[in-house]
Amino acid sequence: xxxxxxxxxxxxxxxxxxxxxxxxxxxxxxxxxxxxxxxxxxxxxxxxxxxxxxxxxxxxxxxxxxxxxxxxxxxxxxxxxxxxxxxxxxxxxxxxxxxxxxxxxxxxxxxxxxxxxxxxxxxxxxxxxxxxxxxxxxxxxxxxxxxxxxxxxxxxxxxxxxxxxxxxxxxxxxxxxxxxxxxxxxxxxxxxxxxxxxxxxxxxxxxxxxxx
Amino acid sequence: xxxxxxxxxxxxxxxxxxxxxxxxxxxxxxxxxxxxxxxxxxxxxxxxxxxxxxxxxxxxxxxxxxxxxxxxxxxxxxxxxxxxxxxxxxxxxxxxxxxxxxxxxxxxxxxxxxxxxxxxxxxxxxxxxxxxxxxxxxxxxxxxxxxxxxxxxxxxxxxxxxxxxxxxxxxxxxxxxxxxxxxxxxxxxxxxxxxxxxxxxxxxxxxxxxxxxxxxxxxxxxxxxxxxxxxxxxxxxxxxxxxxxxxxxxxxxxxxxxxxxxxxxxxxxxxxxxxxxxxxxxxxxxxxxxxxxxxxxxxxxxxxxxxxxxxxxxxxxxxxxxxxxxxxxxxxxxxxxxxxxxxxxxxxxxxxxxxxxxxxxxxx
Ligand code: HEM
Numbered sequence: 001x002x003x004x005x006x007x008x009x010x011x012x013x014x015x016x017x018x019x020x021x022x023x024x025x026x027x028x029x030x031x032x033x034x035x036x037x038x039x040x041x042x043x044x045x046x047x048x049x050x051x052x053x054x055x056x057x058x059x060x061x062x063x064x065x066x067x068x069x070x071x072x073x074x075x076x077x078x079x080x081x082x083x084x085x086x087x088x089x090x091x092x093x094x095x096x097x098x099x100x101x102x103x104x105x106x107x108x109x110x111x112x113x114x115x116x117x118x119x120x121x122x123x124x125x126x127x128x129x130x131x132x133x134x135x136x137x138x139x140x141x142x143x144x145x146x147x148x149x150x151x152x153x154x155x156x157x158x159x160x161x162x163x164x165x166x167x168x169x170x171x172x173x174x175x176x177x178x179x180x181x182x183x184x185x186x187x188x189x190x191x192x193x194x195x196x197x198x199x200x201x202x203x204x205x206x207x208x209x210x211x212x
Numbered sequence: 213x214x215x216x217x218x219x220x221x222x223x224x225x226x227x228x229x230x231x232x233x234x235x236x237x238x239x240x241x242x243x244x245x246x247x248x249x250x251x252x253x254x255x256x257x258x259x260x261x262x263x264x265x266x267x268x269x270x271x272x273x274x275x276x277x278x279x280x281x282x283x284x285x286x287x288x289x290x291x292x293x294x295x296x297x298x299x300x301x302x303x304x305x306x307x308x309x310x311x312x313x314x315x316x317x318x319x320x321x322x323x324x325x326x327x328x329x330x331x332x333x334x335x336x337x338x339x340x341x342x343x344x345x346x347x348x349x350x351x352x353x354x355x356x357x358x359x360x361x362x363x364x365x366x367x368x369x370x371x372x373x374x375x376x377x378x379x380x381x382x383x384x385x386x387x388x389x390x391x392x393x394x395x396x397x398x399x400x401x402x403x404x405x406x407x408x409x410x411x412x413x414x415x416x417x418x419x420x421x422x423x424x425x426x427x428x429x430x431x432x433x434x435x436x437x438x439x440x441x442x443x444x445x446x447x448x449x450x451x452x453x454x455x456x457x458x459x460x461x462x463x464x465x466x467x468x469x470x471x472x473x474x475x476x477x478x479x480x481x482x483x484x485x486x487x488x489x490x491x492x493x494x495x496x497x498x499x500x501x502x503x504x505x506x507x508x509x510x511x512x513x514x515x516x517x518x519x520x521x522x523x524x525x526x527x528x529x530x531x532x533x534x535x536x537x538x539x540x541x542x543x544x545x546x547x548x549x550x551x552x553x554x555x556x557x558x559x560x561x562x563x564x565x566x567x568x569x570x571x572x573x574x575x576x
Contacts, residue, residue: 068352112400120404123359127352131521133557158400159393167389 002166005174013177020184021192028193033204040207047206048199055198072124079118083154087111089163115158122151146188149179287481299485303492308376311369311496318500322507329436331512334528338515340550342524343541350415351520357408360401365499367394367401372492399473406466413459419446420455425536445536454505461498464490524553 058066084090088105095102106114126147129135153175160168183189205212271292279289287293346354370378371394379387426449428442434450435441442448447455468487471479479487510517513533519525527547530538541547548556 068349115400116404119401120356120407123356124352127355127359128348131348131351131355131523133522155397159396161396161400162392165389165392168393 002170005170005177009177010173013180017180017183021189024184024189025192025196028196033200036204036207038208041209042206044203044207047212048203051202051206051212052195052198054202068124068128072121072128074121075117076121076125079114079121080150080154082106082114083111083118083157086114087157111161115154119151119154119158122147122154126151142186145182146186149175149182150188153179286478290481293481295481295485299488302489303372304375307489307492307496308373311372311492314496314500315503318503322503322512325436326507326511331514332435332533334514334526335441335532336528338526339528341527342548342550342553343527343530343538343546344523344548345519345525345530346523348523351523353408353411353415354520357405357412360405360408361498361502363401364398364405365495365502367398368495369499370394371398372495402466402469402473405462406470409459409462409466412455412462416455417459420452422449422452425449426452441532441535443536444534446534448534450508454501457498457501461494461501464494465498468494522557524548 058070063070086103086106088108088111091102091105126144129139129143129147153172156168156172156175160172163169179188201212271294279291281289283289370390374387374391374394378390382390423445425443425445429444429449432439432442434448468491471483471487472491475484508516509520515526515529516533518529527538527542530541
């Protein structure tokens with residue numbers, strides 16, 4: 001079982017993840033957009049960049065209503081990426097199995113604090129999703145599966161923190177592989193689409209002189 | 213590289229062996245004059261085996277005696293700490309059986325009570341009108357604390373009772389994996405619980421001070437055993453007691469937990485041992501209280517869970533269980549008709565699914 005998870009299943013998950021993401025991105029870009037014959041009011045490229053950046057902060061009128069999502073959203077996403085890229089076992093894994101080079105990982109205490117921040121953020125976001133009538137209504141199974149899978153991946157990672165038991169490490173790896181297989185077919189794809197989609201909206205409206 | 217590591221550890225081992233040997237010698241030397249003096253007093257009356265005497269001193273059965281040592285560190289002058297054994301005995305012979313009896317007993321009483329009374333029903337049925345009881349922020353906070361506490365309770369109980377309950381079931385190998393995972397998870401989520409308890413305190417304290425009707429409510433045991441339902445405000449006396457238990461025991465658990473998790477701020481062994489006792493006893497008490505709280509929030513009281521899910525409660529529920537609060541809401545005109553609420557929240561009557569969001573726009 002351990003060999004299967006460390007070997008064939010890992011390569012299968014990696015293949016599904018990479019080919020799925022490439023295929024999804026390719027199909028989005030291939031869809032293109034209709035030619036816009038209007039006289040441009042502003043540069044589409046500049047608006048694309050501006051909107052991509054502006055969306056990192058909520059609109060002034062919206063801020064008080066979405067404070068929880070904003071704070072919890074940043075807690076979770078920044079925490080997750082810090083863990084993904086700077087947790088010592090991850091750096092080692094990337095160096096040994098994928099990249100051939102590594103970088104300075106975060107110290108153990110920083111790992112603990114970062115995972116606490118990320119866990120709190122994810123939990124708060126999911127609770128907001130189910131307890132707010134509007135977000136509950138627009139959420140479907142995909143949203144919940146993605147949240148739960150991500151939570152389980154993070155949890156199994158933290159439970160394996162002592163790095164003493166192969167069973168725990170393999171359990172973490174298994175959940176990561178499940179997530180990678182699920183990823184391209186779900187809204188988790190927003191990790192790759194969020195910048196192009198912001199840019200598209202920005203360019204589309206910017207060309208017409210509208211602040212998006 | 214590995215060889216270097218290995219030889220470094222070997223050096224460290226050697227070093228510690230020498231330190232330990234020195235420590236024993238220092239202790240023996242400090243004890244020797246007393247042993248000799250004792251020997252002078254009663255020369256031939258009783259032949260005391262000097263080895264046994266020495267060993268008794270080393271074991272320090274009465275209380276730990278600190279010897280002198282060059283090794284810097286908390287308690288490094290103590291050879292064998294007898295209190296560790298006292299804690300072990302307390303844990304195995306008192307705490308674990310008492311925890312089992314308390315938790316099992318509370319569960320048994322709840323099941324029995326439910327079988328006999330079937331929980332508290334809505335006496336007048338539903339009115340179809342609603343009152344807002346908890347804002348979204350309060351509900352998010354409540355479930356945040358609940359999720360974390362239940363995770364901590366599970367992992368904590370595994371660590372507390374694993375030797376007695378789980379090892380006979382799953383064996384040592386599997387248990388060592390479960391215990392390691394539980395320990396890591398428990399340590400990781402502990403500090404988040406503290407933040408949650410502080411949040412609960414800030415959001416709910418104003419409604420949990422003793423008030424009109426609390427004594428009467430307690431004397432009638434909340435109307436559990438029949439009779440007219442006692443009067444209550446926003447929270448009844450039972451809920452207020454639960455709130456203060458969560459705050460006081462929760463803070464105690466957090467403080468002792470932090471002492472145990474970060475044992476390098478000068479806390480000595482006595483403080484750590486005291487923390488262990490408080491942590492264990494407090495946790496078991498709060499879990500027992502939680503059984504009652506969960507029962508009252510679900511099967512024990514019809515329609516009460518809605519207050520923590522949708523945030524709204526039926527006006528009849530409010531009148532039955534929190535009459536003073538219901539009257540105040542009615543006087544303020546805060547009652548919301550069912551249709552109005554449905555329109556406002558689209559909670560009911562909306563069968564049509566919302567069309568899928570466009571693939572673009574970042575899953576907002
Ligand atoms: C599955 C588990 C739980 C359920 C079903 C549950 C259910 C509820 C419900 C329905 C209420 C609202 C009562 C009302 O409207 O008056 C409530 C309030 C509350 N709950 Fe929970 N709860 C759970 C776990 C927890 C945990 C683990 C804690 C803390 C450790 C907790 C602390 C509180 C507090 C402090 C209140 C407010 C009551 C007050 O301030 O007196 N709950 N819970």
